[in-house]
Each structure stands twice: as structure tokens, then as C-alpha cells.
Amino acid sequence: MKAxxxxxxxxxxxxxxxxxxxxxLDRRGRTVANTVAATGYALAFDGRPNWLSGRGxxxxxxxxxxxxxxxxxxxxxxxxxxxLGDTNDRAPDVGxxxxxxxxxxxxxxxxxxxxxxxxxxxxLDREFGRTAGSxxxxxxxxxxxxxxxRATGDNVWGTVGLxxxxxxxxxxxxxxxxxxxxxxxxxWAVNAGGAMLSRRGRVRRAEVRPPSxxxxxxxxxx
Numbered sequence: 054m055k056a057x058x059x060x061x062x063x064x065x066x067x068x069x070x071x072x073x074x075x076x077x078l079d080r081r082g083r084t085v086a087n088t089v090a091a092t093g094y095a096l097a098f099d100g101r102p103n104w105l106s107g108r109g110x111x112x113x114x115x116x117x118x119x120x121x122x123x124x125x126x127x128x129x130x131x132x133x134x135x136x137l138g139d140t141n142d143r144a145p146d147v148g149x150x151x152x153x154x155x156x157x158x159x160x161x162x163x164x165x166x167x168x169x170x171x172x173x174x175x176x177l178d179r180e181f182g183r184t185a186g187s188x189x190x191x192x193x194x195x196x197x198x199x200x201x202x203r204a205t206g207d208n209v210w211g212t213v214g215l216x217x218x219x220x221x222x223x224x225x226x227x228x229x230x231x232x233x234x235x236x237x238x239x240x241w242a243v244n245a246g247g248a249m250l251s252r253r254g255r256v257r258r259a260e261v262r263p264p265s266x267x268x269x270x271x272x273x274x275x
Contacts, residue, residue, distance in 0.1 A: 058180050061098045062193055065168050070200040080146050084160030091164035095172045102171030102233035109232025116226065116235065117242035124246040128253070143205060149252050153245045162241045166223070169194050171233040174224050183228065191220030219243075 068090055078086055095102070103109065127133045144152045169190055177186035195217030202212035223236035 055180070057098075058176060061173055061176055062189070064094060065173065065193060066196050066199075069197045074200050074204075080144060080156060080160075084156050087160045087164040091167040095167050098172050098176060100167060100172035101175050102167055103231055104234050104237075106230060106232030106234055109230040109234040110238075112226065112230050113235040113238030116239040120239065120242040120246055124250055127250065143251075144248070149249060152248055157244045157248065158241055161244060162237050165194070165197070166233045166237040166240060169197075169220065170223055170227040170236050174227065178228075187221060187224050187228070190224055191217045194220030194223075 073083065073086060073090075076082070076086065094100070144156065147156065173193065174186055174190035177189050180186070181189065195213040195215075198212050198216045199209055202209045223240060226236045226239060227233055229235075
């Protein structure tokens, strides 16, 4: 493997799992840092995101619409609503609107799609071919999530596996459209929809709790 390719592979893993955590930034600081780091990474490794692709926009909107419909249907299933209400709040320090409209699209989607689909995977495709490049890029994307999984108490290797599969899907969408905007819109729909539904589930659970349980909890906390 060429030194430049090795650097392109290791830099994202080190950034998200070591350097960024050591900066000890709050959520807003992490969003800014991720945005700047992703832009610098793309410039350093000749990123090709092609954000202005009409084909990518059409596919992205279509995929996002399917995800939105799936989330809407999930709200109609009581066990799903209860499960959403039991999930941990991954951004308790910011409001839902800021989380969905700022931190997810910039700190997560822009950064990850520019680094992985817009820069790393095209480089790996040129170096190893599309099949190997796809698998390698998705694997690095999975490893990118090691520290975030630890920070939220999730199963680390389960998270790596799940996000690696997501990386394969995002990568296939990028290769099919030739644009990072398609996986970016799908990525945003998945994350933003999950964020809104998890908070909605907690609100609904709080609304249906019997007054006696609320009083008991208040007495326990005294």
C-alpha cells in the first residue's frame, strides 16, 4: 500500500477515535472541528464529492423519502414507540431543531460523507478496484465509530459491524450516482429521523406515565 493511501486510511480513524476526543470539545465545538477536519482531509487527498449532481440529488431525495415513510410507519407500532422512549438521548446538551438542522448535517453527515464517500473510497477504488475499495472503505467507516460507541455505552463491535454495513450501502449509492449528495441525504434522513423519533418517544412516554410514578420518583430523588 502506498504511503499516501495508508495515510488516507489511518487519518480518519485516528481523528475520530483519538485526537477529537482528546480535544474535549462540547458538541458545538466538535461540529466545527469535524467540519474543518473533513474539508482539510478532502483538500489533502483530492476529494471528489460532486455535491451538485442532479442525479445524486434525485436518488438522495428518493432514498430519504423511503426512510421518512418507514419512520412514520414505525410510530404506529406501540412496541417501537416504547423502545424509542427507552433509548439514550445522544445530544442532551442541544435542542432537537439544532441537533437535526446543524449538528447532524454538518458535524456528522457532511464530515463523514466528504471523508469517506467523497474522498477515501474514490482513492481506494483507484488503488484496489471497486469491490476491494468498497469493502475497505466500509471497514474504515465502521472503525471510525469505535470511540462514539464507547462514549454512548453501545456495543463496540456491534456498532462497527452495523455502521460498516451502512458504509457499504452509502458507498454503493455514491458509486451508482457519482455523487456524495445521494448518500448524504440518505445518511441525514436516517440520523435525523432517528433523533426526532427517539425524543418523541420519550415525550410520549412521559405524557402517559401515571401521576403516582412521577410522585414516587420525586420522593426518591429528595
